[in-house]
Amino acid sequence: MITRVRKKHLPAVAMALAMLLFMPLGLQAQGKAVDNLYILGGELSNSAATSVADIDEVMPRMARLGLNTVLVPAYWEFIEPIEGQYDFTLTDRVLEQARKHNLKVVFLWFGAWKNSMSCYAPAWFKLDTKRFPRARTHQGKPLEIASAFSEEVFQADCRAFSALMAHLAEVDNAAHSVAMIQIENEIGMLEDARDHSPLAEKAYRQAVPDVLLKALGIKQKGTWAEVFGTDDYADEQFMAWHYARYVERLAQVARRLYDVPLYVNAAMNSRGRRPGQYPSAGPLAHLAKIWQTEAPSVDLLAPDIYDTGFKAWAKQYDLPGNRLFIPESRCCDNSGVRALYVFGEHRAVGFSPFAIDQAAPSECENITAAYDLLKQLKPQFLPISSRKTAPKTWGLLFDQDDRERIISDGDLVLTCRHNFTLPWDPRATDGTPWPEGGAVVMRLNKNEYLIAGNGVVVEFKTQTEKAQEEQKALGEDGFAMAGEQSGAKVAAQRFTGRRCGILSCDQVRLNGEGNPVFIRRDNGDQDHQGRHVRIGVGEWKILHVKLYQYE
Numbered sequence: 001m002i003t004r005v006r007k008k009h010l011p012a013v014a015m016a017l018a019m020l021l022f023m024p025l026g027l028q029a030q031g032k033a034v035d036n037l038y039i040l041g042g043e044l045s046n047s048a049a050t051s052v053a054d055i056d057e058v059m060p061r062m063a064r065l066g067l068n069t070v071l072v073p074a075y076w077e078f079i080e081p082i083e084g085q086y087d088f089t090l091t092d093r094v095l096e097q098a099r100k101h102n103l104k105v106v107f108l109w110f111g112a113w114k115n116s117m118s119c120y121a122p123a124w125f126k127l128d129t130k131r132f133p134r135a136r137t138h139q140g141k142p143l144e145i146a147s148a149f150s151e152e153v154f155q156a157d158c159r160a161f162s163a164l165m166a167h168l169a170e171v172d173n174a175a176h177s178v179a180m181i182q183i184e185n186e187i188g189m190l191e192d193a194r195d196h197s198p199l200a201e202k203a204y205r206q207a208v209p210d211v212l213l214k215a216l217g218i219k220q221k222g223t224w225a226e227v228f229g230t231d232d233y234a235d236e237q238f239m240a241w242h243y244a245r246y247v248e249r250l251a252q253v254a255r256r257l258y259d260v261p262l263y264v265n266a267a268m269n270s271r272g273r274r275p276g277q278y279p280s281a282g283p284l285a286h287l288a289k290i291w292q293t294e295a296p297s298v299d300l301l302a303p304d305i306y307d308t309g310f311k312a313w314a315k316q317y318d319l320p321g322n323r324l325f326i327p328e329s330r331c332c333d334n335s336g337v338r339a340l341y342v343f344g345e346h347r348a349v350g351f352s353p354f355a356i357d358q359a360a361p362s363e364c365e366n367i368t369a370a371y372d373l374l375k376q377l378k379p380q381f382l383p384i385s386s387r388k389t390a391p392k393t394w395g396l397l398f399d400q401d402d403r404e405r406i407i408s409d410g411d412l413v414l415t416c417r418h419n420f421t422l423p424w425d426p427r428a429t430d431g432t433p434w435p436e437g438g439a440v441v442m443r444l445n446k447n448e449y450l451i452a453g454n455g456v457v458v459e460f461k462t463q464t465e466k467a468q469e470e471q472k473a474l475g476e477d478g479f480a481m482a483g484e485q486s487g488a489k490v491a492a493q494r495f496t497g498r499r500c501g502i503l504s505c506d507q508v509r510l511n512g513e514g515n516p517v518f519i520r521r522d523n524g525d526q527d528h529q530g531r532h533v534r535i536g537v538g539e540w541k542i543l544h545v546k547l548y549q550y551e
Contacts, residue, residue: 034261034299034323037179038382039350040339040371041106043071043328046114048357050078052093058357059097066368068375069104069179070094071327071352076111077122080160088167095177104179106327109164112157114185115267116279118146125156132156135195143191148239148246149199162253169258178260182327183250186267186304187243188279193235204238212241215293232275237290239281244294251297263300264291265327270307285316292321300349304328310338311345311397318346325349331359336370336540337397337438340453343374344440345395347381366454369540373440373452376542379514380442380450394441396456400434409443412500412547413466415459416441419537422457427537435537447503447547450516457534460547464497503546505533516544 042062049055049072062070072094080086091107098105110120118126118134125132125146133150134142146153165181172178189195194204208227213219220227228234251262266282275281283291283301291301302325305313310329318324324346329338331353342348353359353367380391394407398418407414418437420428427434439453451458461469505527508516522543527533535541 034180034325034349036382037261037325037349038378039069039104039106039179039325039352040067040374041069041071041327041350041352042067042356042367043108043352043354044073044357045355046073049073049090049094050075052089055090055093055097059094059103060101062356063101063103065356065364066371066375067103067356068371069106069350069352070098071106071108071182073110073120073185074107074164075120076109076125076157076160077120079164080122083122083124083156086160086163086167088164088171091164091167092171095172095175098177099175103177105177106180106182107164107168107178108182108185109161111161111184112146112148112153113187116186116188116190117144119144121146133197133199135189135200136197137192138196140196141191145189145195147195147197147199148242149195149197149203154246154249158250158253161250162257165254165257168260172258178258180261180263180299181254183247183254183262183264183298186265186279186282187247188267188282189239189276190279191276193232193275193280194239200242203242209241212290212293215289232280236275236280237287240284240287240290241294243281244283244291248295248297251295255297261299262297263302263325263327264295264298265302265304267304268307268313270313285319288319288322300325302327304354306330306354311341311402314342314346323347323349326351328352328354330354331356331363331367333362333366334436335363336366336368337436337454339367339370339374340440341395341397341438343377343381343395344393344442345397347393369454373540373542376510377440377442377450377452377514379510379512392443395438396441396453397436397438398456399436407441408463410446411463412447413461413463414441415461415466417457419455419457419534422534425537437537439535447549449545449547450508450510450542451533451535451545452542453535454540455535455537457532458545459532460500460502460545462498462500462549465499468495468497498549498551501548501550502527502530502533503548504544505546506544508542508544510542516542 044058048058059070074091078090079088094105112118112121114120132153133147135145135147136142168178204224207222208224218227224238228237247264254262264283266284267279269278269284288301301317301322303313303317305326314324324342325348326342329335335353339351342351396405396416403418403421405416407416418434420434435455437455439451439456442450444450505522507519507522509519511517533543533545535543
């Protein structure tokens with residue numbers, strides 16, 4: 001029962017409790033589509049919004065970096081320091097600063113779990129382990145992880161989350177500064193693949209729900225052990241179902257109170273670790289069917305990408321019914337080109353480097369430069385639903401080992417490479433580690449493209465021309481090496497078909513409608529006399545390329 005609430009928040013909180021009492025949890029609500037979200041984001045470090053002074057300092061700084069959205073924790077321990085007494089001072093200040101600086105906000109509910117642990121639960125919750133039991137390992141060791149099988153844990157978490165959502169409905173309904181809500185943070189079991197507390201063991205002995213068996217195409221019925229086995233990965237499936245069930249109940253409550261898009265984020269199952277060594281049972285790609293089946297009110301399953309293999313991790317989450325959103329990515333000098341890649345390749349909902357408030361100047365510069373390009377491209381990407389034919393896009397992302405991509409587009413072939421594959425930049429060969437290069441490639445019309453990025457080079461050829469091309473070593477000036485025979489002398493057969501040429505290559509900015517505005521012509525040395533178009537490392541440009549064919 002609520003014993004004290006800041007007076008101006010009493011109507012919203014009372015409404016929230018009434019809705020919880022009289023609306024059944026089985027009711028599913030249809031959430032807002034995420035198609036019109038375009039998040040050029042940054043997530044604050046975990047403690048960056050724990051005081052008004054911190055919020056006042058960090059929010060205008062995020063606006064100056066060029067973000068349009070800030071991901072900000074909403075801490076259970078600050079919202080409900082005493083059970084039943086709610087204080088929204090911090091969330092209100094975040095919204096006030098966001099509106100002042102023309103920013104959107106994604107609130108991250110640090111409730112029962114944050115990075116698996118229950119570290120942001122209030123002291124009154126942590127101290128009462130009888131009422132709010134902990135998860136346990138198979139050896140019976142209690143963990144700093146609240147048990148997802150406890151109804152007391154859920155109800156306490158749900159009351160606080162409901163109060164937050166009701167309050168946001170009251171204070172944000174006109175401004176719509178809240179773009180999305182993240183439910184919990186990197187849910188998952190550690191030390192063991194599943195919870196072995198008494199409540200969890202009771203659930204484990206029950207039959208696997210028919211709806212899950214149907215979703216997975218399994219005909220056998222039985223207990224979790226009978227259907228899935230008893231190894232770590234079987235235990236993870238059991239745990240994933242119950243985490244998803246917990247989140248779905250929160251999501252349904254959120255829908256009733258303030259219907260904004262909802263997502264859950266996952267810590268990756270990387271580096272060869274097993275469930276429990278990584279946070280087991282979170283919304284991971286290999287568990288997506290379980291999560292989507294039991295948590296249909298959640299709009300997105302989102303990866304937090306900190307490990308190598310960025311492109312492979314991102315691809316796993318571009319799934320049917322799940323557009324890619326990266327709420328956390330390692331903040332580094334490559335963050336900018338990675339953002340360009342996910343928008344171009346996956347038409348992402350958004351991208352957000354983590355702890356951007358603590359980023360080095362070079363990291364911030366790259367993010368700012370990339371977001372400037374993406375802001376210009378936004379009219380071409382959105383709104384998706386209003387375009388009869390959306391422009392075809394691709395994403396490029398290269399490093400020293402992964403340096404080329406071949407794109408077939410109708411009768412054309414685009415050979416895309418890292419700019420350091422050209423021999424004339426001394427950094428290409430002097431031992432300097434190659435920074436990642438990346439871009440959005442967008443086809444506007446036949447023989448017309450936009451290339452927005454940094455550190456890439458693109459050649460255009462017809463399909464027949466590409467099939468007949470010769471591989472020749474080039475010198476540092478880009479011409480054939482001394483002593484090389486000419487193509488005419490070594491060609492196996494006479495060239496046939498049409499060739500592709502560059503009609504024009506212009507540096508441009510895009511206006512508010514997404515149309516090119518001329519800056520200068522990149523001809524001669526800039527397009528290597530019509531051989532390719534390129535954007536040097538560190539240049540951050542948009543090129544408007546028109547092609548023609550000849551024979």
